[in-house]
Amino acid sequence: MEENKHIVRRGIYILPNLFTTASLFTGFMAIIWASNGKFEWSAMGILFSALMDGLDGKVARLTGTSSEFGVQYDSLADLVAFGVAPGFMVYAWMIDAFGRTGAAMAFLFATCGALRLARFNVAAASGASKKFFIGLPIPAAGCTLAALVFFVPYLPTMLQGLVPGFCLLLTGLLGVLMVSRVRYYSFKEYGFLRTHRYRSMVTAILLFSMIMAEPRLFGFLLFFIYIIVGLVYTFILLPKKTPLPFTQ
Structure with missing residues (x-):
């Protein structure tokens, strides 16, 4: 009987890591698909990874199986x-049309993502506030580029020629934002949602309706709005609340 309980407990411990492994697998497949020119498949792989990434932590907390190993594995x-x-x-x-510049910008994005994850792990270990992320979270940055793949076909023909340059600049900007001090709401503390339940509910319904109506169009726009809101809060709203520079 005790042995059966041990087996069940071990299975529960492995469960959140299975979600992390699924995220890693679809991220790896996204690279394979991109190398074969299947860019929409690649983008879907990244977005599916985000779904799995959102579930692994919740499963770990619900089952009481959070661990340092899980944290490090999730980061990798x-x-x-x-x-x-x-x-x-x-x-x-x-x-790739920009040659070495394009390769350098793609590498910058990946490197800034690694730095962002390292800083997040250090901040989490020190017990920093969970209300805001300091710097754009790497899943949001990655999903923004993925959602862009589905958004581009909606652009007018006259703007299609500007897409490569826009992608180059956006890739660099996302990298910089990941290692910046810009604050982004984490949605991990629900004080605002509890005190503004009606507005929160209406907003959630509107967002859900938009995504269901045109997911390819509104997916990128929602990520882009999230990026802009963080910039507005950090550089316009926050200085009005306190003139002192914030620290992590």
């Missing part, structure tokens, strides 16, 4: 799924 999976895979995808898809 995130680096592949949201750093290396999107960087390679956007290079093969659009910015």
Whole structure:
């Protein structure tokens, strides 16, 4: 009986790591698909990795199986799924036309993602506030590039020629934002949602309706809005609240 309990417990311990492995697998496949020119498949792989990444931590907390091993494994999976895979995808898809500059920008994106993950792990270990992320989270950066693949076909023909340059600049900007001090709401503390339940519910319904109506169009726009909101909060709203520079 005790042996059966041990087996069940071990299975529960492995469960969140299976979600992490699924995230790593689809991130790896995103690289394979991009190398074969299947960019929409690659983008879908990255977005699916984000779904798995969102579930592994929740499963670990629900089952009481959070561990330092899981934290480190999750970071390594995130680096592949949201750093290396999107960087390679956007290079093969659009910015390879810029030669070494395109390769350098893709590498910058992946490197900044690695630095972002390292800083996040250090901050989490020190007990930093969970209300805001300091710097754009790497899953958001990777998913922005993935969502862009589906958004580009909606652009007018006259703007299609500007897409490679826009992708180059966006890739660099996302890399810089990941290692910046810009604050992004984490959605891990729900004080605002509890005190503004009606507005939160209406907003959630609107967002859900938009995504269901045109996921290819509104996916990128929502990620882009999230990026802009962080910049507005950090450089416009936050200085009005306190003139002192914030620290992590």
